[in-house]
Amino acid sequence: MQKWSIISYLARVNYSYKEKYLFTGTIRTDGSSRFGSNKRYGTFPSAAIAWRISQEDFMKKADWISDLKLRATYGLSGNFNIGNYTFITNIGSSNYVLGGQLSGGRVPTSLNNPNLTWEESSQLDAGIDLGILKDRLYFNLDYYNRITKGMLYNSEIPLSSGYSNAIINSGKIQNKGFEFGLNSKNLQGDFTWNTSANIAFNRNKVLALNENNDPIYSGRSGEGSYQHITQVGHPVGEFFGYILEGVYKNQADLDNSPKHVTSVIGSVKYKDVDNNGIIEPVKDFAVIGSPQPDFTWGLTNTFGYKGFDLNILLVGSQGGQILKTANQYLLNIDGIFNVDRKVLNRWRSPENPGDGFTPTTNGSRVIYRDVNSSWVESASYMRIQNITLGYRFSEKFLRTSKIIKGARIYSSIQNLTTFTKYSGANPEVSRNTISGNAVSNALVPGEDFTNYPLPRTFTLGVNLTF
Amino acid sequence: MRNYSKYIIVGMFFISLSISGCKKSFLDQTPEASLPGVNFYRTEADIKQAVSGAYSSISDMGRVSYWLFGEMRSDNTTNQYNPSDRGFEQREFIDQFLVGATAEPLQLYWQQNYTGILRCNEILIRIDEVPMSAELKNQYKGEALFLRAFHYFNLVRQFGGVPLRLTPSQSPADARSKGRAAPEEVYAQVIIDLNTAAQNLPAKYSSAEIGRATQGAALSLLAKVYMTQKKFNEALTVLRKVQSLGYSLVSVYGDIFLPSNKNNSESVFEIQYLGSQPGLSSNFLYQFAPWSSGSIVTGDPGTTLGGGNGWNIPTQDMIDAYEAGDLRKDASLAEGYTDITGEFVKIPYVKKYNHGIIERGRTNDNFPVIRYADVLLMIAECLNEQGFIAGGEPFVLLNQIRTRAGLPVKTPGNAIAALSVDNQQAFRDAILQERRVELAFENHRWYDLVRSGKAVAVMTAHGQYEIAHKTTIPAGSYLLNTNKLLLPIPQKDVNLDNLTQNPQ
Numbered sequence: 001m002q003k004w005s006i007i008s009y010l011a012r013v014n015y016s017y018k019e020k021y022l023f024t025g026t027i028r029t030d031g032s033s034r035f036g037s038n039k040r041y042g043t044f045p046s047a048a049i050a051w052r053i054s055q056e057d058f059m060k061k062a063d064w065i066s067d068l069k070l071r072a073t074y075g076l077s078g079n080f081n082i083g084n085y086t087f088i089t090n091i092g093s094s095n096y097v098l099g100g101q102l103s104g105g106r107v108p109t110s111l112n113n114p115n116l117t118w119e120e121s122s123q124l125d126a127g128i129d130l131g132i133l134k135d136r137l138y139f140n141l142d143y144y145n146r147i148t149k150g151m152l153y154n155s156e157i158p159l160s161s162g163y164s165n166a167i168i169n170s171g172k173i174q175n176k177g178f179e180f181g182l183n184s185k186n187l188q189g190d191f192t193w194n195t196s197a198n199i200a201f202n203r204n205k206v207l208a209l210n211e212n213n214d215p216i217y218s219g220r221s222g223e224g225s226y227q228h229i230t231q232v233g234h235p236v237g238e239f240f241g242y243i244l245e246g247v248y249k250n251q252a253d254l255d256n257s258p259k260h261v262t263s264v265i266g267s268v269k270y271k272d273v274d275n276n277g278i279i280e281p282v283k284d285f286a287v288i289g290s291p292q293p294d295f296t297w298g299l300t301n302t303f304g305y306k307g308f309d310l311n312i313l314l315v316g317s318q319g320g321q322i323l324k325t326a327n328q329y330l331l332n333i334d335g336i337f338n339v340d341r342k343v344l345n346r347w348r349s350p351e352n353p354g355d356g357f358t359p360t361t362n363g364s365r366v367i368y369r370d371v372n373s374s375w376v377e378s379a380s381y382m383r384i385q386n387i388t389l390g391y392r393f394s395e396k397f398l399r400t401s402k403i404i405k406g407a408r409i410y411s412s413i414q415n416l417t418t419f420t421k422y423s424g425a426n427p428e429v430s431r432n433t434i435s436g437n438a439v440s441n442a443l444v445p446g447e448d449f450t451n452y453p454l455p456r457t458f459t460l461g462v463n464l465t466f
Numbered sequence: 467m468r469n470y471s472k473y474i475i476v477g478m479f480f481i482s483l484s485i486s487g488c489k490k491s492f493l494d495q496t497p498e499a500s501l502p503g504v505n506f507y508r509t510e511a512d513i514k515q516a517v518s519g520a521y522s523s524i525s526d527m528g529r530v531s532y533w534l535f536g537e538m539r540s541d542n543t544t545n546q547y548n549p550s551d552r553g554f555e556q557r558e559f560i561d562q563f564l565v566g567a568t569a570e571p572l573q574l575y576w577q578q579n580y581t582g583i584l585r586c587n588e589i590l591i592r593i594d595e596v597p598m599s600a601e602l603k604n605q606y607k608g609e610a611l612f613l614r615a616f617h618y619f620n621l622v623r624q625f626g627g628v629p630l631r632l633t634p635s636q637s638p639a640d641a642r643s644k645g646r647a648a649p650e651e652v653y654a655q656v657i658i659d660l661n662t663a664a665q666n667l668p669a670k671y672s673s674a675e676i677g678r679a680t681q682g683a684a685l686s687l688l689a690k691v692y693m694t695q696k697k698f699n700e701a702l703t704v705l706r707k708v709q710s711l712g713y714s715l716v717s718v719y720g721d722i723f724l725p726s727n728k729n730n731s732e733s734v735f736e737i738q739y740l741g742s743q744p745g746l747s748s749n750f751l752y753q754f755a756p757w758s759s760g761s762i763v764t765g766d767p768g769t770t771l772g773g774g775n776g777w778n779i780p781t782q783d784m785i786d787a788y789e790a791g792d793l794r795k796d797a798s799l800a801e802g803y804t805d806i807t808g809e810f811v812k813i814p815y816v817k818k819y820n821h822g823i824i825e826r827g828r829t830n831d832n833f834p835v836i837r838y839a840d841v842l843l844m845i846a847e848c849l850n851e852q853g854f855i856a857g858g859e860p861f862v863l864l865n866q867i868r869t870r871a872g873l874p875v876k877t878p879g880n881a882i883a884a885l886s887v888d889n890q891q892a893f894r895d896a897i898l899q900e901r902r903v904e905l906a907f908e909n910h911r912w913y914d915l916v917r918s919g920k921a922v923a924v925m926t927a928h929g930q931y932e933i934a935h936k937t938t939i940p941a942g943s944y945l946l947n948t949n950k951l952l953l954p955i956p957q958k959d960v961n962l963d964n965l966t967q968n969p970q
């Protein structure tokens with residue numbers, strides 16, 4: 001059993017003048033047992049102002065505007081989403097044999113960090129809400145800029161320390177973007193039709209990492225190589241691997257190209273990133289993709305006619321990528337695994353070169369199953385997330401019953417279908433790491449390591465009100 | 467405007483919790499299921515467990531890394547190429563001198579040694595505060611120092627100068643080292659540690675404690691360190707002390723390695739395994755069995771062999787190194803196995819550690835680190851380095867080992883040329899040859915080749931043989947030069963700790 005505790009002090013001031021000018025100020029101080037004894041407390045003030053322009057006298061004439069509000073918020077917030085007890089050295093067991101019997105052994109398993117403290121974000125939000133024609137059309141537009149400092153993450157540390165990683169606070173990351181929402185009552189009357197749409201653009205950028213701003217390498221392929229790189233000026237957790245150029249077409253191609261010690265004619269040809277004539281893991285790795293989408297969106301259409309209601313929800317994401325790390329098995333061409341169909345189109349001879357990108361099974365098989373650009377796929381998708389059709393019995397119909405006051409029957413389909421070019425099971429991915437530690441995922445985003453597909457759920461239901 | 471106070475809604479001011487005076491204890495949460503470091507290393511029982519934990523580093527390392535770098539890298543053994551399972555290609559690269567700085571087994575070996583060093587350092591900085599008898603405290607300190615020296619000796623021989631960490635990191639902020647120390651600094655520390663260990667450690671333990679490092683183990687390891695530095699006089703002095711500690715040779719060579727004969731009179735230090743305990747058993751029988759041998763070599767029809775098998779396969783040169791009639795040959799290796807069709811398959815394998823299985827996947831074989839036979843050969847070598855004597859003690863020691871093996875003695879001016887040893891260099895060669903066969907598959911060969919200055923020549927010849935006899939050797943294999951005698955520093959620590967890389 002694990003225990004954690006938090007102690008919080010909170011104060012808030014709300015002020016409103018004639019419903020036109022609104023102000024909220026909050027200050028909170030939190031102390032968490034998850035942090036080092038030196039720095040357990042964090043203080044997080046925030047302030048919000050809003051101006052409801054539509055309440056001003058000069059707006060009274062523009063009666064087509066039903067609501068107009070400008071908002072701004074600035075505040076600090078803290079994150080303590082790490083495992084319990086991570087700031088202290090933990091002792092695990094590792095036994096030995098003495099006197100021909102088990103001798104219980106204890107060993108340190110994690111490194112003490114008395115300075116571990118809150119990850120702090122400062123966020124500026126500015127927005128505008130506009131309702132017109134008695135809110136028949138309602139828009140929101142939000143801009144935000146969030147700077148996260150002292151990011152909590154599982155950092156690699158020199159192996160000669162006796163540990164391989166430790167949870168630390170470091171780095172500075174910016175997330176900024178726009179969110180736009182629209183609600184529209186398209187049709188009113190017997191037949192109603194409402195549309196609600198939203199779209200969000202987020203841009204993620206690393207502003208600083210550590211003392212020397214050395215890149216952070218993270219993830220681990222089946223061959224023990226890194227899979228992700230986080231570097232200043234780039235988004236967090238870009239994919240990192242070999243760049244696949246094709247296969248060695250013939251002897252001349254093999255002789256004149258940089259190669260790995262196991263390269264043969266027809267084997268995989270990677271780019272020699274460091275230009276030393278030799279293909280080597282990590283040293284010849286480069287950024288091969290990024291999981292960050294350009295935008296995500298959602299669209300809900302609701303229809304009503306008499307007792308019937310129909311609700312259709314679409315969601316989507318555009319421009320992100322996936323690193324299909326399951327390929328370390330699916331493209332293991334040793335001959336002892338079931339493999340991806342594309343291996344059928346492999347190089348067999350200079351005359352029968354296949355698709356030009358799938359290598360022979362005769363050599364250099366190990367580096368082909370290490371992280372490379374052929375694992376990167378588009379993660380863009382559109383999903384019919386939910387369709388619900390319902391019928392509400394009229395009160396007139398129910399009047400005969402003394403008990404039932406309301407009744408609705410409905411059926412819904414969750415996750416009807418997903419439109420995507422992604423070859424895996426689900427384009428919305430992220431691997432859960434072994435440590436069960438939320439922060440350790442932050443630096444290894446967008447990885448599909450044989451994730452479970454999303455289930456499609458059919459529901460039939462009755463709502464009764466008594 | 468005067469009365470806008472009536473619009474003011476102020477005053478939601480609440481404090482969710484205000485237990486003043488006990489803030490600190492309220493936020494002090496420590497795990498109950500596992501132990502936090504702050505509460506450990508406080509009692510005698512804690513230290514006892516910490517020392518056992520430190521020993522467990524060598525049993526972990528002993529399973530693969532120890533033979534991978536000490537034996538398979540040498541001319542004694544190679545591997546059986548497995549075309550349908552390339553999962554252990556990096557191990558082959560170690561054998562073929564192709565290993566790169568990012569190789570997984572390389573990093574693991576580095577990490578296992580430093581994990582062991584950390585465990586020792588934690589004990590060493592805490593033990594002085596712990597109430598216990600001075601005698602026991604000295605012993606535990608000695609054990610930790612012995613183990614730390616063992617790990618640093620591995621590191622300095624394989625990587626050259628390495629980060630010298632003598633205290634544990636206190637936080638991630640000081641997890642970096644001061645960079646690579648010079649090899650001489652590492653050796654100097656190893657010598658200090660082993661001298662202290664030798665003073666602190668008892669010569670013998672009760673049967674319940676057997677397996678712990680002894681005075682003899684510390685002294686013998688110290689002699690090896692001195693000999694690696696060519697300090698033969700210092701080595702001889704400590705070896706003489708070992709000679710007075712009551713060790714003796716086991717009369718039948720093959721009996722030395724029997725699980726029923728663990729920690730025998732010849733054993734100076736060995737890695738302890740226990741077949742009856744899942745996490746504590748050994749499995750050399752499996753790893754060294756040809757992967758093509760089914761259950762014939764392992765005697766275990768329930769385990770399918772594959773990429774994890776067929777390692778440390780004796781070379782033809784190794785087989786030929788045994789003189790006719792050498793009893794050690796049959797105790798140490800087999801030249802092949804007879805398959806189910808009755809056909810002899812000529813894939814040799816190490817059988818020094820083949821004594822049956824306890825449960826599927828588990829054997830009860832210990833692994834020798836230092837034997838008294840090794841000590842005797844070291845004494846003979848040191849005496850010869852002080853000056854060749856035609857006859858006398860060096861020959862007595864050498865021939866003691868040969869006689870047990872059922873071989874004729876070597877003498878100066880022997881009528882049979884192969885048995886005649888007539889000068890200092892000839893005696894050196896005789897010792898190196900005897901060590902090769904006596905200590906085969908015990909992870910001494912690579913280090914003996916390096917310290918004798920023969921590694922480049924011997925390994926080049928071995929490589930040429932391998933390339934000529936196998937079609938599976940990658941281009942660029944076995945291109946030996948003195949740079950190749952040191953392994954590359956793992957790339958991870960080159961990056962994270964800003965270490966200089968060894969020239970390759």
